[in-house]
Amino acid sequence: MTIAHNLGFPRIGERRELKKATEAYWKGDADYASLAATGAELRRSNWEKQKKAGIELIPSNDFSFYDQMLDQSCLVGNVPERFAWNGNNATIDVAFDMARGTREAIACEMTKWFDTNYHYLVPEFTRQTAFKLAGRKIFDEFEEAKAQGIITKPVMVGPATYLSLGKVTDDSGLDKFALADQLIPVYVEIAEKLAAAGAKWLQLDEPIFALDLNDAQREVIKKAYDALAGVKGIKIMVAHYFGELRDNIELFTSLPVAGLHIDAVRGVKEVETVATRLGGETVLSVGVVDGRNIWKTNLERAIGPLNMVRSKLGSDRLMVGPSCSLLHVPVTLRSETKLDDEFLNWLAFAEEKLDEIVFLAQAVDGNVDQAVLSTNQRAMVDRANSARIHDESVKKRVAAVTEDDYKRHSAYTERAQKQRGKLNLPAFPITTIGSFPQTAEVRKARADHKRGDLSDAGYNAFVEQQIVDAVKMQEKMGFDMLVHGEFERNDMVEYFGELLAGYAFTKFGWVQSYGSRYVKPPIIFGDVSRPEPMTVRWSKYAQSLTDKPMKGMLTGPVTMVEWAFVRDDQPRSETVKQVALAIRDEVVDLEAAGLAAIQIDEAAFREGLPLRQADWKAYLEWATASFRLTAGGVADETQVHTHMCYSEFNDIIEAIADMDADCISIETSRSQMELLDAFVKFNYPNEIGPGVYDIHSPRVPATQEMVDLLRKATQVLPPERIWVNPDCGLKTRGWAEVEQALIHMVDAARELRAAKAICVG
Ligand SMILES: Nc1nc2c(c(=O)[nH]1)N[C@@H](CNc1ccc(C(=O)N[C@@H](CCC(=O)N[C@@H](CCC(=O)N[C@@H](CCC(=O)O)C(=O)O)C(=O)O)C(=O)O)cc1)CN2
Numbered sequence: 001m002t003i004a005h006n007l008g009f010p011r012i013g014e015r016r017e018l019k020k021a022t023e024a025y026w027k028g029d030a031d032y033a034s035l036a037a038t039g040a041e042l043r044r045s046n047w048e049k050q051k052k053a054g055i056e057l058i059p060s061n062d063f064s065f066y067d068q069m070l071d072q073s074c075l076v077g078n079v080p081e082r083f084a085w086n087g088n089n090a091t092i093d094v095a096f097d098m099a100r101g102t103r104e105a106i107a108c109e110m111t112k113w114f115d116t117n118y119h120y121l122v123p124e125f126t127r128q129t130a131f132k133l134a135g136r137k138i139f140d141e142f143e144e145a146k147a148q149g150i151i152t153k154p155v156m157v158g159p160a161t162y163l164s165l166g167k168v169t170d171d172s173g174l175d176k177f178a179l180a181d182q183l184i185p186v187y188v189e190i191a192e193k194l195a196a197a198g199a200k201w202l203q204l205d206e207p208i209f210a211l212d213l214n215d216a217q218r219e220v221i222k223k224a225y226d227a228l229a230g231v232k233g234i235k236i237m238v239a240h241y242f243g244e245l246r247d248n249i250e251l252f253t254s255l256p257v258a259g260l261h262i263d264a265v266r267g268v269k270e271v272e273t274v275a276t277r278l279g280g281e282t283v284l285s286v287g288v289v290d291g292r293n294i295w296k297t298n299l300e301r302a303i304g305p306l307n308m309v310r311s312k313l314g315s316d317r318l319m320v321g322p323s324c325s326l327l328h329v330p331v332t333l334r335s336e337t338k339l340d341d342e343f344l345n346w347l348a349f350a351e352e353k354l355d356e357i358v359f360l361a362q363a364v365d366g367n368v369d370q371a372v373l374s375t376n377q378r379a380m381v382d383r384a385n386s387a388r389i390h391d392e393s394v395k396k397r398v399a400a401v402t403e404d405d406y407k408r409h410s411a412y413t414e415r416a417q418k419q420r421g422k423l424n425l426p427a428f429p430i431t432t433i434g435s436f437p438q439t440a441e442v443r444k445a446r447a448d449h450k451r452g453d454l455s456d457a458g459y460n461a462f463v464e465q466q467i468v469d470a471v472k473m474q475e476k477m478g479f480d481m482l483v484h485g486e487f488e489r490n491d492m493v494e495y496f497g498e499l500l501a502g503y504a505f506t507k508f509g510w511v512q513s514y515g516s517r518y519v520k521p522p523i524i525f526g527d528v529s530r531p532e533p534m535t536v537r538w539s540k541y542a543q544s545l546t547d548k549p550m551k552g553m554l555t556g557p558v559t560m561v562e563w564a565f566v567r568d569d570q571p572r573s574e575t576v577k578q579v580a581l582a583i584r585d586e587v588v589d590l591e592a593a594g595l596a597a598i599q600i601d602e603a604a605f606r607e608g609l610p611l612r613q614a615d616w617k618a619y620l621e622w623a624t625a626s627f628r629l630t631a632g633g634v635a636d637e638t639q640v641h642t643h644m645c646y647s648e649f650n651d652i653i654e655a656i657a658d659m660d661a662d663c664i665s666i667e668t669s670r671s672q673m674e675l676l677d678a679f680v681k682f683n684y685p686n687e688i689g690p691g692v693y694d695i696h697s698p699r700v701p702a703t704q705e706m707v708d709l710l711r712k713a714t715q716v717l718p719p720e721r722i723w724v725n726p727d728c729g730l731k732t733r734g735w736a737e738v739e740q741a742l743i744h745m746v747d748a749a750r751e752l753r754a755a756k757a758i759c760v761g
């Protein structure tokens, strides 16, 4: 019998119960018992949903109060020294300290999980690192499910992925892969304990199979699974997802384990090769239901590869699953009462995907539910032919784009001169990245407005008052280029998604981004255009309040697409081009409304980079082109900014230069300006605002720290091209810290100006 299998289920709850519980616990409004009870209820309900749907192999330990990588660090006792852990049981409080930092210890770094908008906490390794079994969560949750009558399949991040995604934080020159010899025995111990507890399967996630692997990584993989395969009484499944296996296919299929999972959405071409290569008794879990998108599976098409695998391996060696954990899609469509039936009929969230998996597992064994199949076929046809998807005027406009549309009139040096004349900025101009704190008051006003308890006029007046206050504050502090504060936006992507044609938005379609921070990715279902201006009224109003230049604030095309659920019926590059034209309209309108500077955020530019180097060039070409298309419609005098808030520019620095923004602000404070290396090495030609204030922490940096950072920057970059700004927007922070930190930032800029004046004088 083919098994209906799942890799992971969203942990946040249908109504963001997890967010509410964790934030209440952090604030001290709820005790541990209450937090634990919410966690237990979420797990119970998730297991029950899966069982009811007919999933036969149900995961456990896919739940987390914060992040699964962080949980893994706790499980193997890898808690950095600065957290003063007692060395016994790494509890949830230890995990929260690592995630959020304490008064004494800065938080662990957070970074993107492969090419998703999910962030994990980066494991830290030093000469002192010693692993040991230190967590109980995976065992407790297994017992919990058992008490509920379900023998689950515990899931954890595999040892090779764990080591690969961590980083060495001391200067010992340690080879992190050499830690495998210490780490693998802990994994073996965990597997043995789970076997003793009665677990039949253990899933180890190794998405690094989607990357270019080096020899050290291959060695770790071999060693780890040789050891783990030897554990008696439990079957090991290695799960690969997020891409094709390519040159890793041989290593993957030769692992001596009982089961393998493959991503049969992104890796559909490889299913046959994998199945052909599998020897002996190995079970293959075929992930045909897309865990990264929200479209209904084309069931008829999905049966094809399943039948093929069945014919090769037999149904006893076949499982059907999602391509990856369902963590990356919203929980359920049942709550989406606002969406119309036609559109609803195209979608499947996590719960609905469970039904698809079960249908397919039965279908491949010959039990085809004809009614389900024909409803599904009709949905596919309806969507493909829907008038809502196709907009001839958009298609025509895209086809008519010319080479010139991708270009500013003049080169940067000429533009810079004109902009200097117009903007008249001092040395080391001071600005921010866009958003100011999204206070409870701001969120409440928006919620009241949405609910209809606050009129349009009332809401607009409220937002205007926020802008007035923000402008006054920036003027008082001495900023040189102001922002309006983004108070009207729920999110930098969702806000635009609500205003663009071709995008739809959900009411409860939340997906975890990191910890208790979630996003509601809009859904791009059709050709995209901009029916009317989206930000002009707010930016124009803000500019009317001050003589200082106001920076218009937009989200760029790559980020608009990367952080949305995107249509799967045309290439991503085509969708991005449509979005670029829509945002270009807004850029042009902002200029016409008197905005002398416009920032186009491309926060997801790096994350959109394909996982395999061989695919980079093609991506970087269309991604940079889309930015130039967005920005290409304005005069030389209009200053175009962009912003990217992550590290690792080395790989893409030339592409960033190709974007030809007049100024780019980047995240650099945590890495002590290390990131600038790339800009220096490549001789980045335009202006740069290296972030001097780490906005991811509530900590207020001292003036001197920021002076030091700026001095570092002046040592490697021409001072006349340096801006002073924070790492990113300030929406997640509170006003008290922000005001303090910004005062320090302005003082720091002034100190540098004074030093420069002395030099020049
Ligand atoms: N899309 C996206 N991805 C991103 C980022 C980003 O800014 N956007 N930044 C990076 C880091 N990731 C982040 C992800 C989320 C948040 C964030 O702040 N999320 C908010 C939700 C933002 C939002 O949509 N807010 C809505 C809904 C707010 C809300 O919860 N309202 C209350 C009602 C409030 C009341 O009645 O008083 C409710 O519905 O219960 C709004 O402001 O309108 C959160 O989880 O708290 C920050 C950073 C990378 N990826």
Ligand code: MET
Binding pocket: 433, 434, 435, 486, 492, 553, 601, 603, 643, 645, 728, 729, 730, 731
């Ligand atoms: C995640 S990048 C954020 C950029 C946006 N303009 C902001 O300041 O919030």
Ligand SMILES: [Zn+2]
Binding pocket: 433, 603, 643, 644, 645, 727, 728, 729
């Ligand atoms: Zn940012």
